[in-house]
Amino acid sequence: MMEKFDAIVVGAGLAGLASAYTLANEGMEVLVLERGDYPGAKNVTGGRLYVNPVRELFPDIWKKAPLERFIASEGVCMMAGERSVSINYAGNELLEEPYQSFSILRARFDRWLAKQAERKGAMLVDKSRVDDLIFEDGKVIGVRAAGDELHANVVIACDGVLSFIAEKAGLRRKVEAPNYAVGYKEIIELDPSQIEDRFGLEGNEGSARMYMGEVTKGKFGGGFLYTNKSSISLGIVIGIKDLMEEKPSIEAPVLLDEFKQRREIAGLIKGGETVEYSAHVIPEGGYKALNKLYGDGILVAGDAAGLAMNIGVTVRGMEYALASGYYAAQTVLQAKEKEDFSAAALSHYQTQMESSFILQDFKNFQEAPQVLENPRFFNHYPEMLGNIMKDIYEVPAGSKNRLYPTIKQYMAFSELWAMLGDMRKVMKI
Amino acid sequence: MSEAIGLKAKLGLDVFKHDKEAHIKIKDGMQKDPRLKRAILVCPAGLYSENEQGEVELTIDGCLECGTCLIACGTEVLEWHYPSGGTGVQFRFG
Numbered sequence: 001m002m003e004k005f006d007a008i009v010v011g012a013g014l015a016g017l018a019s020a021y022t023l024a025n026e027g028m029e030v031l032v033l034e035r036g037d038y039p040g041a042k043n044v045t046g047g048r049l050y051v052n053p054v055r056e057l058f059p060d061i062w063k064k065a066p067l068e069r070f071i072a073s074e075g076v077c078m079m080a081g082e083r084s085v086s087i088n089y090a091g092n093e094l095l096e097e098p099y100q101s102f103s104i105l106r107a108r109f110d111r112w113l114a115k116q117a118e119r120k121g122a123m124l125v126d127k128s129r130v131d132d133l134i135f136e137d138g139k140v141i142g143v144r145a146a147g148d149e150l151h152a153n154v155v156i157a158c159d160g161v162l163s164f165i166a167e168k169a170g171l172r173r174k175v176e177a178p179n180y181a182v183g184y185k186e187i188i189e190l191d192p193s194q195i196e197d198r199f200g201l202e203g204n205e206g207s208a209r210m211y212m213g214e215v216t217k218g219k220f221g222g223g224f225l226y227t228n229k230s231s232i233s234l235g236i237v238i239g240i241k242d243l244m245e246e247k248p249s250i251e252a253p254v255l256l257d258e259f260k261q262r263r264e265i266a267g268l269i270k271g272g273e274t275v276e277y278s279a280h281v282i283p284e285g286g287y288k289a290l291n292k293l294y295g296d297g298i299l300v301a302g303d304a305a306g307l308a309m310n311i312g313v314t315v316r317g318m319e320y321a322l323a324s325g326y327y328a329a330q331t332v333l334q335a336k337e338k339e340d341f342s343a344a345a346l347s348h349y350q351t352q353m354e355s356s357f358i359l360q361d362f363k364n365f366q367e368a369p370q371v372l373e374n375p376r377f378f379n380h381y382p383e384m385l386g387n388i389m390k391d392i393y394e395v396p397a398g399s400k401n402r403l404y405p406t407i408k409q410y411m412a413f414s415e416l417w418a419m420l421g422d423m424r425k426v427m428k429i
Numbered sequence: 430m431s432e433a434i435g436l437k438a439k440l441g442l443d444v445f446k447h448d449k450e451a452h453i454k455i456k457d458g459m460q461k462d463p464r465l466k467r468a469i470l471v472c473p474a475g476l477y478s479e480n481e482q483g484e485v486e487l488t489i490d491g492c493l494e495c496g497t498c499l500i501a502c503g504t505e506v507l508e509w510h511y512p513s514g515g516t517g518v519q520f521r522f523g
Binding site: 035036037038040041042043044045105106107108110126127128129145146161162164175177180182184186187231240243244246249250251252253256274275276277278279280281 | 434436439440442443446467469470471472473474475493494495496497499500501503511512513514515517518519520521522523
């Protein structure tokens with residue numbers, strides 16, 4: 001008889017590795033198939049990982065995990081055409097262990113996490129693309145990869161945002177451009193001491209910054225900057241629907257080049273050497289755009305399920321990937337006890353996801369995608385804020401206007417009315 | 430001021446392993462489809478361009494496998510697969 005695994009995991013990203021790690025830890029026979037040369041070879045993040053939501057799910061890994069810098073300061077920059085206004089948040093709470101979030105490079109982290117899963121007994125095969133699912137009486141019973149047929153009780157689709165596996169299982173929602181963004185970035189190498197000097201950091205402290213407005217020419221999205229140990233991740237996330245529209249017509253690579261040349265950025269990356277350019281689609285449709293999470297003999301986790309979320313101040317996906325992988329594994333363990341891998345048995349995954357922070361977050365923030373679509377956030381407000389600051393700070397040759405009337409001139413009735421409308425929508429987040 | 434490096438040079442920094450066959454193809458007869466023009470704007474690697482006949486062309490070398498063209502243009506105009514195992518872009522940082 002052909003060897004049959006307890007589970008076959010498609011894709012060695014965070015969801016896949018989290019489920020393989022969890023399953024192998026419980027003695028299950030689990031096979032991970034990864035199409036890249038090594039785990040992480042195809043994986044991209046902005047990026048930053050928030051550890052709190054997943055710390056207890058993998059208690060043993062955080063001490064040695066190859067994370068970059070813990071984020072000790074958070075910046076938001078409203079970028080207008082000619083000027084910008086920044087807010088920086090630093091706080092003692094960000095300096096206290098356990099640290100809330102870390103910058104991260106996926107090729108490094110994923111490869112390490114795969115090692116941990118292998119140490120627990122998971123089997124990992126790289127350079128292996130899964131081409132198809134194998135069905136029997138409508139139930140998923142395995143996968144086809146490079147001509148080989150591999151069988152398992154459960155297939156866990158962790159093949160990322162484009163999830164061809166979930167699609168083949170009929171679990172994927174129709175693709176609509178408004179539900180997706182693209183992130184692309186450069187890794188710019190700099191001496192650690194230069195990074196620390198430029199960002200006012202000490203030791204392993206790191207900085208995270210977001211940029212709104214001119215960086216995307218008013219289109220839905222923004223720029224980001226994270227400091228790694230000896231590099232800076234600098235990039236843009238932008239809604240694909242806005243990007244493909246021709247008002248204004250601008251090519252994605254141009255946006256990043258112009259962003260890099262802004263004064264606010266140029267000084268930070270000066271002398272740095274770009275060593276990699278990467279890009280990836282991000283699911284951003286929120287709760288309403290999630291794919292179906294389970295079927296007969298199959299579970300879907302991470303980006304494959306649509307589990308990433310943009311709520312303006314944070315863009316998160318990696319914690320959801322790790323946690324959904326964990327819950328998928330828990331579901332396989334429970335199904336194994338009863339030797340029942342039907343959709344009904346695997347619906348346990350849905351239940352666990354509902355009662356976890358994952359789907360609670362997605363429900364809490366289900367209005368966010370519609371609210372944030374508002375073009376005023378990406379054009380009007382950054383410009384207005386910049387203009388107000390310009391007028392407040394300007395000292396002319398003659399007498400200076402009073403501050404209140406200076407600000408009030410921007411607050412015509414129509415503007416106040418529009419702001420109130422925006423505010424009421426923002427209150428839904 | 431840091432130099433703006435060209436897109437080609439930027440892609441040249443990445444590690445690519447050649448696949449026997451192009452993993453993304455423009456479907457026959459779709460070269461002039463308006464949906465395909467979106468790819469010119471959205472591709473972060475700038476791999477799509479329009480020729481003098483108004484047809485969209487794709488150069489697959491330098492593909493970051495991000496999936497943006499697939500989302501923007503759809504499967505009616507693009508045949509889209511991941512490259513075979515162990516080929517395509519191999520990120521060293523990600």
